[in-house]
Structures are given as C-alpha cells and as structure tokens.
Amino acid sequence: AQTVTQSQPEMSVQEAETVTLSCTYDTSESNYYLFWYKQPPSRQMILVIRQEAYKQQNATENRFSVNFQKAAKSFSLKISDSQLGDTAMYFCAFSFTGNNRKLIWGLGTSLAVNP
Amino acid sequence: EPEVTQTPSHQVTQMGQEVILRCVPISNHLYFYWYRQILGQKVEFLVSFYNNEISEKSEIFDDQFSVERPDGSNFTLKIRSTKLEDSAMYFCASRKTGTTNEKLFFGSGTQLSVL
Numbered sequence: 538a539q540t541v542t543q544s545q546p547e548m549s550v551q552e553a554e555t556v557t558l559s560c561t562y563d564t565s566e567s568n569y570y571l572f573w574y575k576q577p578p579s580r581q582m583i584l585v586i587r588q589e590a591y592k593q594q595n596a597t598e599n600r601f602s603v604n605f606q607k608a609a610k611s612f613s614l615k616i617s618d619s620q621l622g623d624t625a626m627y628f629c630a631f632s633f634t635g636n637n638r639k640l641i642w643g644l645g646t647s648l649a650v651n652p
Numbered sequence: 653e654p655e656v657t658q659t660p661s662h663q664v665t666q667m668g669q670e671v672i673l674r675c676v677p678i679s680n681h682l683y684f685y686w687y688r689q690i691l692g693q694k695v696e697f698l699v700s701f702y703n704n705e706i707s708e709k710s711e712i713f714d715d716q717f718s719v720e721r722p723d724g725s726n727f728t729l730k731i732r733s734t735k736l737e738d739s740a741m742y743f744c745a746s747r748k749t750g751t752t753n754e755k756l757f758f759g760s761g762t763q764l765s766v767l
Contacts, residue, residue, distance in 0.1 A: 636751065642696075
C-alpha cells in the first residue's frame with residue numbers, strides 16, 4: 538500500500554528566512570503525482586505546489602519549491618523568504634495518475650513563522 | 653477564484669442520530685469527493701462520485717454512509733447513525749475533470765462532533 542510520511546510534526550522559522558519541510562513516500566509505481574497542501578487556521582485546504590513524477594525538473598511556485606528525489610522517494614518543500622501568512626499545517630500527498638484518483642496524505646507538519 | 657461551499661461549518665449531534673453534511677461544488681465541476689480528518693490523524697479519503705454514482709469508496713465508507721447529488725448543485729454526505737468515532741472535520745472537494753493533474757478545490761470543512 539502507498540504511504541506518505543512526514544517526520545516533522547512541528548517546525549518554526551523566523552520571518553524572511555528559509556525553511557524546508559520533509560516528506561517521504563512509498564510506492565512501487567513509476568508514475569504518480571505529489572502535492573503539498575497548506576491548511577491555515579481557517580482549515581481550508583489550499584494547493585501549494587504539485588510535481589509529476591515523470592518530470593525530472595523540480596516544481597516551483599514563487600517562494601515555494603520542491604526537491605524531488607525519485608530514487609530516494611523524497612519530496613521536500615522549501616519555503617523561501619517566509620512570511621507570517623505562511624503559518625499553517627502543511628500536508629504532503631500522493632496520487633496515482635489516471636482518472637478520478639484519490640489523494641493519500643501524510644500526517645502534516647505544523648509550521649510557525651515567527652516575527 | 654471559485655469556491656466550494658460547505659454547510660454547516662460546525663455540527664453537533666448525539667450518538668445514533670443521522671446527520672447530513674452539505675456541499676456546493678464549483679458549478680462546472682464534474683468530479684466530487686469527501687475526505688475526513690480526525691484530530692491528530694491523517695486526512696482520509698472517503699468516497700469519490702462522478703456521473704451520479706460512486707466511483708470509488710474506502711473501507712471507512714460503510715453502509716452507514718451515503719452520498720447524493722439531489723439537485724445538480726448540492727453534494728451531500730449522510731451518516732445514518734453516528735458513532736463517537738465519526739467526530740472529525742469533513743471536507744468536500746471537486747474538480748472539473750477526473751485527471752489527477754487537474755487542480756482539486758476543497759471546501760472549508762464541516763466539523764462534526766458526536767456526543
């Protein structure tokens with residue numbers, strides 16, 4: 538069965554600094570998708586970034602980037618120039634390719650950005 | 653940006669009672685999902701729905717659960733006889749197509765408390 542592991546329950550970072558959140562996963566598939574979702578105190582799930590496993594280039598979205606290591610089954614999220622609004626739970630998630638596939642989630646990392 | 657709307661935001665019920673959680677997906681979306689998040693645990697997939705029928709369901713989604721799209725706009729999750737362990741945040745999500753790469757939009761969730 539596919540699993541997603543986030544080994545850091547809580548992290549903190551100073552405003553304007555860089556922080557990296559870790560995620561590892563386990564699958565025997567060669568093609569799949571990986572996601573990072575943000576859940577602020579409002580509890581809404583917001584997509585931060587996504588990566589297609591067959592693409593070697595790491596995805597980036599403004600201050601957010603990933604380090605995707607397919608052989609190591611690692612998918613870390615780097616947040617540069619951290620802002621107070623980045624304070625949230627961050628979830629790593631996995632999905633098979635294809636139609637109408639479910640997301641498999643990690644336990645989450647609670648990130649606090651301190652002024 | 654369009655939104656998925658969930659009502660109510662909080663629901664308190666007595667064990668054994670029926671509850672209906674309501675969701676209004678984005679109007680041109682065709683694929684609908686329910687996930688739940690028990691406090692301190694992983695987000696879990698419950699069910700996916702397309703073309704007025706269930707596409708996939710998890711082992712959690714037993715005979716006590718049902719979903720319906722009664723009027724072409726609402727998407728409901730019914731729990732027939734609630735148990736204490738059904739206490740969780742329930743998220744509705746929708747996407748325009750079933751392609752996993754297509755962005756999945758989440759609602760803000762309904763916090764269900766079973767007493």
